[in-house]
Structure formats: structure tokens, C-alpha cells
Amino acid sequence: MCAMFWRNLVLGTILVTAASSSTQAAEFGRAASQEEIALWDIDVRPDGRGLPIGGGTAARGQVIFEQTCAACHGAGGQGGAKDRLVGGQGTLASAKPVKTVGSFWPYATSLFDYIRRAMPYPDPGSLTADETYAVTAYILSLNAIIPEDFVLSKENLAQVRMPNREGFVPDAEYIHIGNSR
Amino acid sequence: MLKRFSDPDRLSRRRFLTATAATAATAGGVIAAPATADTLADVPPRGPGDDLGAYSPRSPYVQIARIPEAAPGQRNVDPSAAINSKSPLDKFVGTITPTDLHYERSHSGVPNLDPSKHRVLVHGMVKQPLVLTLEDLRAMPSISRIAFLECTGNGWENWKSAPDTVTVQNTHGLVSTHEWTGVPLSFLIDLVGVDRASTWMLAEGDDGAAVARSIPLTDEIIAEGILAYGQNGEPLRPAHGFPVRLFLPGFEGNLNIKWLRRLKFGDQPFMTRWETARYTQLRPDGKARQFQLKQDVNSVITAPSGMMRIKPGSNRITGLAWSGHGRITRVEVSADGGATWAVAALTGPVLPKAQARFQHDWVWDGRPTKIVSRSTDEQGNVQPDRASFIAQVGTNALFHYSAQQTWGIDEAGHVRNVLA
Numbered sequence: 001m002c003a004m005f006w007r008n009l010v011l012g013t014i015l016v017t018a019a020s021s022s023t024q025a026a027e028f029g030r031a032a033s034q035e036e037i038a039l040w041d042i043d044v045r046p047d048g049r050g051l052p053i054g055g056g057t058a059a060r061g062q063v064i065f066e067q068t069c070a071a072c073h074g075a076g077g078q079g080g081a082k083d084r085l086v087g088g089q090g091t092l093a094s095a096k097p098v099k100t101v102g103s104f105w106p107y108a109t110s111l112f113d114y115i116r117r118a119m120p121y122p123d124p125g126s127l128t129a130d131e132t133y134a135v136t137a138y139i140l141s142l143n144a145i146i147p148e149d150f151v152l153s154k155e156n157l158a159q160v161r162m163p164n165r166e167g168f169v170p171d172a173e174y175i176h177i178g179n180s181r
Numbered sequence: 182m183l184k185r186f187s188d189p190d191r192l193s194r195r196r197f198l199t200a201t202a203a204t205a206a207t208a209g210g211v212i213a214a215p216a217t218a219d220t221l222a223d224v225p226p227r228g229p230g231d232d233l234g235a236y237s238p239r240s241p242y243v244q245i246a247r248i249p250e251a252a253p254g255q256r257n258v259d260p261s262a263a264i265n266s267k268s269p270l271d272k273f274v275g276t277i278t279p280t281d282l283h284y285e286r287s288h289s290g291v292p293n294l295d296p297s298k299h300r301v302l303v304h305g306m307v308k309q310p311l312v313l314t315l316e317d318l319r320a321m322p323s324i325s326r327i328a329f330l331e332c333t334g335n336g337w338e339n340w341k342s343a344p345d346t347v348t349v350q351n352t353h354g355l356v357s358t359h360e361w362t363g364v365p366l367s368f369l370i371d372l373v374g375v376d377r378a379s380t381w382m383l384a385e386g387d388d389g390a391a392v393a394r395s396i397p398l399t400d401e402i403i404a405e406g407i408l409a410y411g412q413n414g415e416p417l418r419p420a421h422g423f424p425v426r427l428f429l430p431g432f433e434g435n436l437n438i439k440w441l442r443r444l445k446f447g448d449q450p451f452m453t454r455w456e457t458a459r460y461t462q463l464r465p466d467g468k469a470r471q472f473q474l475k476q477d478v479n480s481v482i483t484a485p486s487g488m489m490r491i492k493p494g495s496n497r498i499t500g501l502a503w504s505g506h507g508r509i510t511r512v513e514v515s516a517d518g519g520a521t522w523a524v525a526a527l528t529g530p531v532l533p534k535a536q537a538r539f540q541h542d543w544v545w546d547g548r549p550t551k552i553v554s555r556s557t558d559e560q561g562n563v564q565p566d567r568a569s570f571i572a573q574v575g576t577n578a579l580f581h582y583s584a585q586q587t588w589g590i591d592e593a594g595h596v597r598n599v600l601a
Contacts, residue, residue, distance in 0.1 A: 107452050110458065118391060171470065174399075
């Protein structure tokens with residue numbers, strides 16, 4: 001145990017001084033296979049990269065929502081003990097802004113990503129890809145962002161235009177990232 | 182068996198006060214104030230003490246704890262409803278936060294992770310995607326750094342109107358300073374051979390919410406970022422990210438992903454919920470400022486502070502100052518509501534991006550007044566007064582409150598929160 005620690009420490013020191021990247025990778029950890037990366041690679045970017053195959057409608061989503069989400073978020077996505085998911089449009093510049101998926105979220109991809117990684121709160125990751133599309137469609141349709149019969153899918157989710165898409169102003173220093181590497 | 186703490190009469194004779202009754206204006210009003218009638222004859226006799234133990238519990242005379250809270254204004258909540266737990270700044274001395282009292286904020290509770298089953302996946306725009314164990318990380322070269330960590334929600338009590346009954350723990354208890362130990366982010370970047378075209382890195386936690394943030398790969402972040410597995414000389418506590426977290430000195434708390442399980446290198450922000458719907462700051466015009474990632478220059482008087490009581494005469498004003506932009510170079514204190522200022526002493530150590538302790542001796546004449554501190558950092562940033570701060574950012578931002586904190590003092594010596 002102790003000998004192992006020192007060997008690794010010495011190894012580490014040599015690697016730092018050598019600072020060559022090609023040989024280092026083999027010394028710590030192990031290569032990640034594409035199959036196992038796929039198990040954990042759950043993020044979805046605004047351009048839709050990362051969306052899984054699948055799709056669903058608000059009608060299907062409503063059934064799932066009532067069973068697995070409404071207890072906390074209220075029937076129809078409001079009036080629950082936890083975050084309100086609907087409404088609030090036109091309030092952002094008022095004294096009492098109401099920030100919801102409908103009034104505030106700039107990307108539908110963020111909604112899919114968030115539900116997939118974090119909801120339902122007690123059992124994150126328990127929805128299938130189709131179910132996640134369906135509840136996403138339901139929340140979007142509650143906010144009148146997509147029609148009720150719209151089939152939300154991998155192919156079209158990134159094109160859904162959110163009402164507050166232009167509502168964010170990034171700090172200038174993080175618009176173009178440069179570094180001296 | 183003779184034990185000093187076992188005699189209830191002696192305890193009461195020492196008249197130690199509970200935390201709520203503590204009125205001492207000096208920092209650390211956490212233990213009994215000296216009983217004025219004591220003579221040396223009243224001091225209990227010596228005797229053999231308790232057995233030595235595996236670790237050191239606090240003295241039973243010390244009352245010090247965090248307070249779990251929910252949203253702004255929702256205090257004294259059931260722990261199951263709490264979303265953060267605030268540090269008792271009014272009871273701290275020096276600059277290092279005790280490990281078990283570092284503030285806490287999480288989005289899905291505190292997972293208890295088995296380090297032997299924990300893995301960190303590093304992938305995306307890299308030459309060699311890797312799976313790392315905790316042993317791998319501990320075998321890598323390490324660095325240690327003393328730095329503050331601050332929740333972007335710190336100060337959120339005071340955006341609009343705050344009750345005058347809040348303490349400094351309520352208003353500013355979401356900032357702490359620790360020594361953090363771990364692997365330099367730059368080492369890992371070289372190890373996996375991150376593509377030079379990669380500009381953003383997604384960091385993701387292994388908590389229920391899999392909290393994830395996009396981190397810009399600036400020189401500062403590459404040079405100072407740490408994959409930390411140690412805090413104050415011991416493995417991370419679960420509340421702070423055991424077995425490994427990201428630590429980015431000076432950057433908003435939420436970027437410092439706890440329970441780190443994945444780093445993915447990309448060429449644009451991933452736009453997770455925590456950089457769009459949360460941790461963006463609404464401006465008066467209804468647009469939201471996004472990627473305001475640095476914690477600005479800040480300070481607060483921790484004593485005398487909210488709900489304390491002082492007496493006329495000599496009072497020592499003390500507090501903490503910090504800035505995500507570097508070292509604190511100056512703290513000024515005003516005892517007349519900001520009309521005149523005196524330079525406070527920085528009692529050291531004063532480290533970049535760490536909390537610094539300041540101190541200023543003041544004689545209170547017994548007339549109602551207001552005390553306030555303002556700090557300056559090495560980049561010349563000066564902490565704004567509340568009126569100019571609000572004039573600039575409005576009252577809807579919710580995060581990144583860093584205006585000067587004013588404490589009002591009435592003729593009876595009661596110290597209260599005021600929005601000035």
C-alpha cells in the first residue's frame with residue numbers, strides 16, 4: 001500500500017517534469033471505451049447534439065406528468081409545492097418576475113437535458129427517452145410553445161423556439177474564449 | 182472521578198451564556214462573557230480531565246452551528262426543506278472556516294458516495310478519454326490552496342427588503358474559506374490531451390440532480406482550477422463533494438461541482454439549467470446577465486452585527502473581506518453611516534481569493550448610528566454602497582449581491598440590519 005503510494009508519487013513527479021502528453025495517459029486511469037462513455041454522456045447542447053433517438057407527444061406526456069410530476073409541480077405545472085413550470089410571460093421586468101420554462105428558459109434542449117438528468121426528483125433517470133420527450137412536449141404545450149399534437153423528437157427539439165430565446169446577455173469576457181495553450 | 186464539567190453548580194456559577202444571549206461585541210461572541218463578580222477564588226479547582234479520544238469534540242461551553250435555510254426569507258425551516266446551510270460568521274475568529282461549519286448548498290441533498298465505486302470520466306475533445314479512480318487522482322501531483330468559496334446567492338436576503346432581525350449568518354453565511362488540496366486542472370488537461378480548439382468544459386456531479394456547469398477554459402481557470410479531494414487537511418466531507426470536487430478559486434460557488442463524476446471538453450457552452458434558468462441575473466429591463474462567473478469584491482462587519490447588543494465606550498469592529506479578483510488590499514470602516522471612513526487593520530494572513538480579517542477600534546458615544554465596511558481588491562475594485570449597486574443592477578438579480586452591508590445601532594445598543 002505504502003510502497004504503491006510512493007511509486008505513484010515518484011511516477012507523478014517524473015511525469016510533471018517530463019510534461020509530455022503522449023506517454024502520460026497510460027500511467028493514470030484507463031482508457032474509456034465508446035460504449036461506456038455513451039452510458040454517462042447525457043448532456044444535450046442547444047444545437048441538439050446529445051439528444052437520444054425517440055419522440056413523444058403532449059398527450060402522452062400529460063399522463064406521465066400526472067403520475068410522476070404533478071405531486072410536486074401541481075396539476076398542469078402550477079400550484080404545486082415545488083417550482084412552477086408554466087406562465088409568467090411578461091413579468092421579467094416587473095417587480096415580481098415569475099421565471100418558468102415558458103417565461104424564462106432560452107432553450108428547449110436545456111429542458112430536456114434537465115428532466116433527463118434530474119427529474120422526477122425522487123428517481124432521476126427513471127424515464128425512458130420517449131417518456132422524456134413526452135413530458136418535455138407536455139410542459140412546452142402547457143406554455144403554448146408547441147401545439148398539443150406536436151410530436152417532439154430528436155429531429156425537431158433543437159428547433160423549438162423558446163419565447164425568451166433572446167433574453168440573455170453573456171458577459172463579454174466569456175463570449176470568445178481564448179487561452180494561451 | 183473528578184470532572185470539571187460534572188458539577189451543575191459550578192456550571193451555573195460560571196454563568197455561561199447561550200449563543201442567542203451572547204452580547205459580546207468582539208468576534209467570537211460564542212463563549213460565556215466574563216462574569217463581572219468573579220474573583221479568582223471563584224474559579225473552579227483543577228483536576229484530571231476527560232479521557233483522550235480519537236478526535237476532539239467542541240467544548241460543551243461552545244455554541245456554534247450552521248443554520249439550514251430555504252429560499253430568501255424562509256428561515257428556521259425543517260432540514261428536509263432546506264436548500265442551503267449558512268455559516269455562523271459572527272462566531273468565527275481568524276480566516277479559516279472550521280471544516281464542519283463550511284457553508285453548504287446542494288440541489289438534491291448530500292449523496293454518500295463509496296470512493297471505491299466512484300469514477301471520473303474525462304472525455305469529449307480529448308486525445309485519450311479516461312476513466313479515473315480516486316486512487317488515480319491521489320497518485321497524481323497535488324497542490325494546496327487557501328481560498329474562499331461563495332454561493333452566488335450570498336446576500337440575497339437584502340435585495341429588496343430584509344427584516345431587521347436577521348444576523349450576519351442569515352445575510353452573509355454562504356461564504357467560507359478552506360485549504361483545498363487536489364490535482365491541478367492543468368495536469369489533467371495535459372494528461373488527456375485536450376484539443377486546443379476546446380473552449381468550454383462541462384463539469385457534472387454524481388448527485389441526484391447531476392448538477393452540471395459549463396466552465397470556460399480561460400488561462401485563469403486552467404492555471405488555478407483544482408480537482409480537489411482534500412479540505413483543511415482531510416478527505417472532503419460528503420457535504421462538500423466527497424470523494425472529489427472541482428474547485429475554481431474566485432468563481433461562483435455553483436461552478437465548483439461537487440461529487441465530480443464527469444468532465445467533457447467541448448467548444449461551446451452546454452447551456453444547462455444552472456446557467457440559464459438559474460444563476461443568471463435579471464436586469465431591470467427584463468434581460469438576464471449570463472456567465473457572470475466571478476465573485477465580486479465584498480466585505481461584512483461580523484461584530485458588532487445583527488441582533489448583537491453593544492455598550493457605549495470601546496468597541497472593536499471586526500469582519501471579513503474577500504474578492505474573486507484577487508487579494509484584498511484595503512478595508513475601510515465607517516461608524517457614521519458612510520459619511521466618514523477610517524482604514525481598518527488587516528490582521529493577516531491576506532491571501533488572494535481568500536477571506537481576510539479586518540479590525541478597527543471604535544469608541545461608541547451612545548448615540549444611534551450606522552456602521553458599514555467597504556473593501557478594495559488588488560485590481561482596484563471597490564465594494565459599492567447599496568444605493569449605487571441597486572441603481573446599477575436593480576433588485577431582481579437574485580444572485581451576486583455584493584453591496585456594502587450596513588448595521589444600524591439604536592440608543593440602547595441594539596444592532597440591526599438596515600438597507601442603506
